[in-house]
Amino acid sequence: MRTHTSSLPDTVTQLDVAGDLLALLRDTTTEPRPDNQLEALTLAVAADLPVLLWGEPGIGKTAALTQLASALDLPLTTVIASVHEPSDFSGLPIVGDDPAEQGVPMAPPDWAVRLVRAGRGLLFLDELSTAPPAVQAALLRLVLERRIGALRLPPGVRIVAAANPRSSAADGWELSPPLANRFVHLQWTHDTDVVVRGLGGVWPRATLPRLDPEKLPEAVDFARRAVCGLLGARPALAHRLPSGEVRRGGPWPSPRSWEMTLHLIAFATAAGSSRDVLSLLVRGTVGDGPGLELLACLDRMDLPDPETLLADPAAAVLPERGDLRQAALDGVVAAVRNRPERSRWDAAWALLVKALETGPPDVVVVPATTLAALRRDDWDVPASIERLAGVVTLSRRADRTTAAVAAAAAAKAGR
Amino acid sequence: MTDASETAAPDTASAPEIAPQTLDRDKLFTARLHAARVRPYLATALFALHVVASRRVPTMGVDRYWRCYVSPGFVDRTPVEELAGVWVHEVSHLLRDHHGRSDRVAKERGLHGPGERLRMNIAADFEINDDVYGDGLARPAGVVEPGDLGLSENELMEEYLRQFTLGPRSQDLAWLDCGSGADGLDREWELGPDGAHGLSERERDAVRFRVAQGITGRPGHAPQGWRRWAEEAFHPPQPWRQLLGAAVRSAASAPGAGEDYTYGRPARRSIALPGTVLPSLRRRPPRVSVVIDTSGSVSDAELGSALLEVAAIARAVGGRRDLVTVVPCDASAGTARRLCRAEGIPLTGGGGTDLRAGFTRALRTRPAPDVIVALTDGQTPWPGTRPPCRTVVGLFPRHYENHAFDESDPEYVPDSPPEWARVVDIG
Secondary structure, three states, rough: OOOOOOOOHHHHHHHHHHHHHHHHHHHHHHHHHHHHHHHHHHHHHHHOOOOEEOOOOOOHHHHHHHHHHHHHHHOOEEHHHHHOHHHHOOOOOEEOHHHHHHOEEEEEHHHHHHHHHOOOOEEEEEEEHHOOOHHHHHHHHHHOEEEEOEEEOOOOOOEEEEOOOOOOOOOOOOHHHHHHHHEEEEEEEOOOHHHHHHOOEEEOOOOOOOOOOOHHHHHHHHHHHHHHHHHHHHHHHOOOOOOOOOOOOOOOOOHHHHHHHHHHHHHHHHOOOHHHHHHHHHHHHHHHHHHHHHHHHHHHHHHHHHHHHHHHHOOOOOOOOOHHHOOOOOHHHHHHOOOOOHHHHHHHHHHHHHHHHOOHHHHHHHHHHHHHHHHOOOOOOOHHHHHHHHHHHHHHHHHHHHHHHHHHHHHHHHH | OOOOOOOOOOOOOOOOOOOOOOOOHHHHHHHHHHHHHHHHHHHHHHHEEEEEEEOOOOEEEEEOOEEEEHHHHHHHHHHHHHHHHHHHHHHHHHHHHHHHHHHHHHHHOOOOOOHHHHHHHHHEEEHHHHHEEEEEOOOOOOOOHHHHHOOOOOOHHHHOOOOOOOOOOHHHOOOOOOOHHHHHOOOOOOOOOOOEEEEEEEHHHHHHHHHHHHHHOOOOOOHHHHHHHHOOOOOOOHHHHHHHHHHHHHHHOOOOOOOEEEEEEHHHHHHOOOOOOOOOEEEEOOOEEEEEEOOOOOOOHHHHHHHHHHHHHHHHHOOOOOOOEEEEEHHHHHHHHHHHHHOOOOOOOOOOOOHHHHHHHHHOOOOOOOOOEEEOOOOOOOOOOOOOOOEEEEOOOOOHHOOOOOOOOOOOOOHHHHHHHHEEEEO
């Protein structure tokens, strides 16, 4: 066998060239780009709630976690659940000289010891759904009780888990309702545009939410009002076990998940996050139906207070969108009905005129009709009602249309 | 929330061109008021639309941000009652998420180009028009209906899309260019995502949710098509194959079946760690028993597809053919036999007269099954006690036209499946 010593430098240069090529390939830049799901994840992690990312394999969950760890300035520890054994998480039983006397201590793995020593960090448990059931049970104890073997993870450690959705999981893994209830579920999706731009050399850089120290008290107050307001009006939503095959393993409303929701609303408010981000969080904590009801409740809280509007109709600012505007005007009329006084009735008319001048007339018809019906005998019709003549005509025309359609239908039926 | 200081009239400056005729807003809004009166459950959605006057839009069209582009000329030539119909038609596109569904269909089936988008607009129109008019709402002149192309009513856009092509018969069908809200293709006159008065995705969801809530809360007012929409608006139905597969797989791989750790044998790692007791991974393939009890109301094709699905999943989980057994009950025995022979699935003969006997028989086999999958149409008595293994029920829809229940007792309603079973509706 002949050796070519002369070929050795040749290989080295080849490797050097390959290294240069790799360096060129890795030379990418970033651009700022709003990313709602990453923002939602950041808020949930900041609020110290256990997060479960549901996403297909290979869509950049780990990349997102890396970005999050650097943004929160936490060291990232990734543990791939499917290659571990249950004893790695529940602790290894170390049998001593006299187990009956001393008990059997459960020794934790080295990464847990390092985490505890550091006192802070981001622990990412990947591929939760492909691990055997006993491993999952041990892992969930780690997520929910923050205990690993005999150690307790310090509060500075945040935990995020990831799982593949049922449709793509090979073994149809799913969470039982009690466990599903303890997590904030975030559906992780990839955006094709982002992937294409990233492969072109420009990866997105999300600007992550920052909590504003000024806003903390008002954020707590707002969150409490929202959740208590909804549950006061709809007590049935306080606890509802998931029913049916479709909703298994997903979030559902219970006192525990409502408390998590309250925390998340407070965090999103303090960070000034958009409602889209809050929507992801709330629907991922109590489920779609209750989550949407809560968001509708927040929308109502955004409406101007009827009493404020009545106090100063001239300065009133009404919502621009037709449906919200009608809701605000309905609220005003309801306020007048609850405490009918001449001055309030007049102020309501002034508001309706203002609404007519600044928006579509058909929105004003129903509130105007209701308000007119509230009139007492000794109240004179305000002069401003002249300005609403257009509304009356509109309403009459609509009546005529209704009659015409009915007549046409009757004629057609009679033929 | 934007500042309300600007004028309410959609200022023509924001429209792509200055409209020569002014928009007859009174007529347009009278039509909207009429529409909201005859369809009260759509009022929220109708009022949420923001009107933009535009001369470049042929008639009336919407974009996915809930802006409604109106041609002043179209408003002038159209009677009020027909305008009301157009209002409802356009808002239906948005509520039914036709733009999102069009994009999804385009991606799934690889349909590209303006011609395909026009077909999507027409198919979406079919879905809306077959039950939206009448009952106080006049039919606009020249609306397209599935009947124009000889198609049946009450189907969804995705189904209509498979059933027609653009040709001489559909030449005059594009009576209404409904904009990107109907087919997902952006139009030149639209203001796009950054324009004023657009609704964000969450706001659109909120409007849909409120409309759906109004319909499910007072179902008496809304027609069948809208009620179905309201039920599915936020709970899209999942394909039964996925659900059945997930149910069987999770039952078969649950603790007590399949693979798991056990302290019964030492782990291979134990050698390296003297003085440590480690559990080892053991695997026992799960056994699945399929009990079939259907009356004549389930077709062979339906039953066959469900049985094959279960067999395929069970094999994937267990890895061996002999771990799936089928127990047919009397009525379905013939069909089950044919299917099993064709597929080479072992059949345990004569499961008895009804599902209870079938369960008993399945549980008597040794080794006992880890999972029982019952395929049934539900017209059967259920076992009174919970069997000692996981149970999945595949429930076929009942066809009432050939009902098999007791003629002498018209009051008889079959029991619903018991609490302890996981139920998947098939079909």
